[in-house]
Amino acid sequence: MKDPTAARHSPPPGSEEELRGLLASLPEKAAVRGMLFNAVLEVMRQSDGETAVQQCLAVTGEKTFLDYFSYPPGKYLELLYAAARLHSGGREGFERALRYLGQQSATNFLVSAAGRTLLVLVQGDPYRLLNRLPWAILVGVSGVEVSVRPTGPWSGILTVKRDFSPRPYVEGGFLATFEAARVKGAKVRSWQAGPHVNEYELSWE
Structure with a gap:
């Protein structure tokens, strides 16, 4: 059963407290392909410019991501939070910015070989x-x-x-x-x- 007080104690969306909580509870053996990092970075390049891309990369400590290489999920969360914060300009629009990033990143993924394969299979x-x-x-x-x-x-x-x-x-x-x-x-x-x-x-x- 859900704890009825859980929402009351939830940190604000986009806050450092929320991010640190997620980073502290990542599943073992989880990994994220570089293609997902690159999809987010391309959204930021198109919507917010190259400076925003470099700011996002700086947060991850990486200069580039290889599409089919696996990276720690913590870096992915840090990238998503940095991108959503930059795109939203503040906490009020953080979740809306995440939703936008998800839509645009999926669009970028769907033009990849894997994405095109998915669309062909489902018809x-x-x-x-x-x-x-x-x-x-x-x-x-x-x-x-x-x-x-x-x-x-x-x-x-x-x-x-x-x-x-x-x-x-x-x-x-x-x-x-x-x-x-x-x-x-x-x-x-x-x-x-x-x-x-x-x-x-x-x-x-």
Whole structure:
């Protein structure tokens, strides 16, 4: 059962306290492919300029990321927080900035070889796409466990165990993926189902 006081004690979105809490609870053996880092950096380059890209890189301590090389998830979280903070200009728009970064990063991923393969495999079928999302996630992220269950003719729930990615960011990515697959009326909402377990409800028309 969820702790009813948990939300009361949650640190503000985008705060250093929130980031440090996430960094302290990362799952063992988790890793993130460089392609996801590069997708975020390209969004920042297009929307905020090269100076913002260099500021984000400085936070990670890296000068560049190789697409198919694996990096610690802590660096990924630090990059996401730095990018969202820069793009939002403050805490009020932090979650909105994360959602935007997720949408645009997914768009960048979908033009890669893996992304194009995903779109070809699903052929615009929302259920097929829903069932392929775990594969798409695991292409870029390891150390998480993903499962899918249909909840009706036009909806399903994706459960991610040991999830460390900010939910607004993931929501944005799912929306962009459904839109790229030309699924009409796609919607997503999410919640924390347990310690390090997030669920994403996806629906369509």
